[in-house]
Amino acid sequence: MAVFARPKALTEKPWHFCPGCSHGIIHTLVAEVIDELNIRETTVGVCPVGCAVVSHEYFNVDMQQAAHGRAPAVATGIKRVLPERTVFTYQGDGDLASIGTAEIIHAAARGEKITTIFVNNAIYGMTGGQMAPTTLLGQVTTTSPFGRRQDTQGYPIRVAEMLATLEGVAYVARVSVHNPKEINRAKKAIRRAFECQQKGLGFSLVEVLACCPTNWGLSPKESINWLVENMIPYYPLGEYRLPKEVQ
Amino acid sequence: MKGNEAIGEAAIRAGCRYFFGYPITPQSELPEYMARRLPAVGGVFLQAESEIAAINMVYGAAGAGARVMTSSSSPGISLKQEGISYLAGAELPAVIVNVMRGGPGLGSIQPGQSDYFQATKGGGHGDYRLIVLAPASVQEIIDLTWEAFALADQYRNPVMILSDGMLGQMMEPVVLPTQEPPVLPKPWATTGAVNRERNEIFSFFMQGEQLEEHNRRLEQKWQAMVEREKRVAEFFMEDAEIVVVAYGTTARIARRAVRQARQVGIKAGLLRPISLWPFPDEAFQRAARKARVFLSVEMSLGQMVEDVRLAVNGQVPVHFYGRVSVVPSPDEIFAMICQLADEEVAVNGSVRSA
Numbered sequence: 001m002a003v004f005a006r007p008k009a010l011t012e013k014p015w016h017f018c019p020g021c022s023h024g025i026i027h028t029l030v031a032e033v034i035d036e037l038n039i040r041e042t043t044v045g046v047c048p049v050g051c052a053v054v055s056h057e058y059f060n061v062d063m064q065q066a067a068h069g070r071a072p073a074v075a076t077g078i079k080r081v082l083p084e085r086t087v088f089t090y091q092g093d094g095d096l097a098s099i100g101t102a103e104i105i106h107a108a109a110r111g112e113k114i115t116t117i118f119v120n121n122a123i124y125g126m127t128g129g130q131m132a133p134t135t136l137l138g139q140v141t142t143t144s145p146f147g148r149r150q151d152t153q154g155y156p157i158r159v160a161e162m163l164a165t166l167e168g169v170a171y172v173a174r175v176s177v178h179n180p181k182e183i184n185r186a187k188k189a190i191r192r193a194f195e196c197q198q199k200g201l202g203f204s205l206v207e208v209l210a211c212c213p214t215n216w217g218l219s220p221k222e223s224i225n226w227l228v229e230n231m232i233p234y235y236p237l238g239e240y241r242l243p244k245e246v247q
Numbered sequence: 248m249k250g251n252e253a254i255g256e257a258a259i260r261a262g263c264r265y266f267f268g269y270p271i272t273p274q275s276e277l278p279e280y281m282a283r284r285l286p287a288v289g290g291v292f293l294q295a296e297s298e299i300a301a302i303n304m305v306y307g308a309a310g311a312g313a314r315v316m317t318s319s320s321s322p323g324i325s326l327k328q329e330g331i332s333y334l335a336g337a338e339l340p341a342v343i344v345n346v347m348r349g350g351p352g353l354g355s356i357q358p359g360q361s362d363y364f365q366a367t368k369g370g371g372h373g374d375y376r377l378i379v380l381a382p383a384s385v386q387e388i389i390d391l392t393w394e395a396f397a398l399a400d401q402y403r404n405p406v407m408i409l410s411d412g413m414l415g416q417m418m419e420p421v422v423l424p425t426q427e428p429p430v431l432p433k434p435w436a437t438t439g440a441v442n443r444e445r446n447e448i449f450s451f452f453m454q455g456e457q458l459e460e461h462n463r464r465l466e467q468k469w470q471a472m473v474e475r476e477k478r479v480a481e482f483f484m485e486d487a488e489i490v491v492v493a494y495g496t497t498a499r500i501a502r503r504a505v506r507q508a509r510q511v512g513i514k515a516g517l518l519r520p521i522s523l524w525p526f527p528d529e530a531f532q533r534a535a536r537k538a539r540v541f542l543s544v545e546m547s548l549g550q551m552v553e554d555v556r557l558a559v560n561g562q563v564p565v566h567f568y569g570r571v572s573v574v575p576s577p578d579e580i581f582a583m584i585c586q587l588a589d590e591e592v593a594v595n596g597s598v599r600s601a
Contacts, residue, residue: 062447073303081308102299105296106295
């Protein structure tokens with residue numbers, strides 16, 4: 001018996017992601033949860049602009065591709081037409097925390113019964129390593145070549161904490177995928193987020209801290225260390241909203 | 248009914264059950280009407296946080312297979328252009344209503360027609376086209392809205408109803424459609440991959456050749472629209488020597504001016520494009536064979552006149568008269584017709600009927 005098999009909710013297509021990138025792990029976790037909940041045929045996904053733009057080629061479910069940042073609005077349209085379906089968005093930090101802040105905040109505030117997988121790697125990936133709203137102070141990117149400074153570029157946004165203040169949010173957690181223990185925790189959080197939607201409790205979001213070795217200019221192993229040493233202190237892991245129905 | 252509300256009722260009767268919008272003058276009666284009416288017919292009205300969100304909700308709902316509509320007025324339509332380009336790129340059917348006001352920028356809340364370029368030449372990025380329908384009465388608003396949903400489904404493309412603040416606020420007696428709307432199956436919709444291969448809705452093509460192929464295929468669709476969907480109304484055109492061209496509200500006013508001209512014996516006629524894209528150019532070419540001069544009248548500094556000139560193709564002179572966010576009076580247009588008639592008489596002899 002295979003202990004680990006390819007999830008049915010993933011296609012056979014090989015990843016295009018860079019070595020050491022976390023997207024493959026996160027895609028797999030989402031697909032495993034979809035399999036476990038037996039919702040592959042009743043799920044509609046929305047993919048973003050950015051490195052995950054082609055995730056419609058990976059997730060073996062009905063998928064729509066959204067404009068930059070607009071995935072929560074697209075998902076809202078789908079969910080209102082198909083309230084019995086499970087609808088999720090998969091978004092990066094440039095997508096969700098910058099151009100799409102209005103869409104994510106209002107989908108959350110409306111208590112839209114969708115699930116968002118929010119991948120935070122503190123940088124713009126596909127566009128080539130520019131500063132993101134989540135870029136840490138002092139972090140060097142192509143558009144913050146001297147390191148991000150709070151006096152001119154402001155502070156990184158803590159999305160999970162911010163959304164946890166909204167009444168429409170049922171579940172919000174921040175997880176990481178830098179080691180097997182955290183990967184298991186991340187999967188549990190993703191499962192809870194989907195269960196919140198199934199139970200009609202409101203909006204759910206899982207922020208996943210992720211590595212971007214290519215744009216960080218580090219090796220995959222160095223990237224893991226950088227994430228642990230720099231990202232987790234500023235972006236603490238944990239469940240910021242946890243309804244009793246999924247505990 | 249009031250023009251804006253008539254759009255809503257026609258949409259509901261055409262099977263539209265989803266409306267995503269954002270308030271802006273002078274179209275707010277439409278979302279307000281949908282907010283009252285849609286729940287009663289099992290539909291959903293949702294006031295989005297912005298025009299951008301509204302059009303992207305339309306994208307999601309259209310992809311999920313619904314008949315869906317949004318509406319706005321000029322500055323709001325500018326915000327929707329991103330989503331309109333994506334709808335066209337992903338081949339999703341939706342009806343978009345623009346109740347035009349003056350611009351650019353915040354402009355005014357008075358009726359305008361200065362979004363003609365934006366509506367007919369793209370507006371958003373990329374090579375795409377919308378079918379743009381311009382009603383000139385509340386009854387026609389109803390008829391064209393009803394038809395717009397069928398056209399959107401047929402071509403899998405957004406269709407725009409181009410109204411204006413005057414038509415939106417106007418009340419007229421109407422006959423509402425009672426027949427059941429034709430419903431096309433939508434096997435491409437993302438409704439959950441139950442017992443079928445999964446569906447994907449996207450407009451991104453990594454390779455240039457793939458995108459070109461996609462655009463070439465879309466081009467065939469635009470061509471089919473050009474061949475089948477041109478619409479025009481003619482008034483006193485049988486022997487017209489001075490052809491007034493106008494659409495929407497301006498056409499109603501021009502019609503009266505043309506009638507005044509006929510009363511004083513000037514052979515004037517009115518050509519009213521109903522489809523602004525595809526532009527009904529054959530009717531213009533036909534008219535140009537008999538006419539001496541064209542006069543395009545718009546509530547803009549001159550936008551449709553460019554298409555009129557293209558269609559007339561130098562056969563006869565094309566003049567322009569425009570007001571910006573001010574509704575022209577019949578007398579103003581009549582005066583322009585008389586002036587052109589006098590010039591024609593001076594140069595080429597009588598344009599008056601015997």
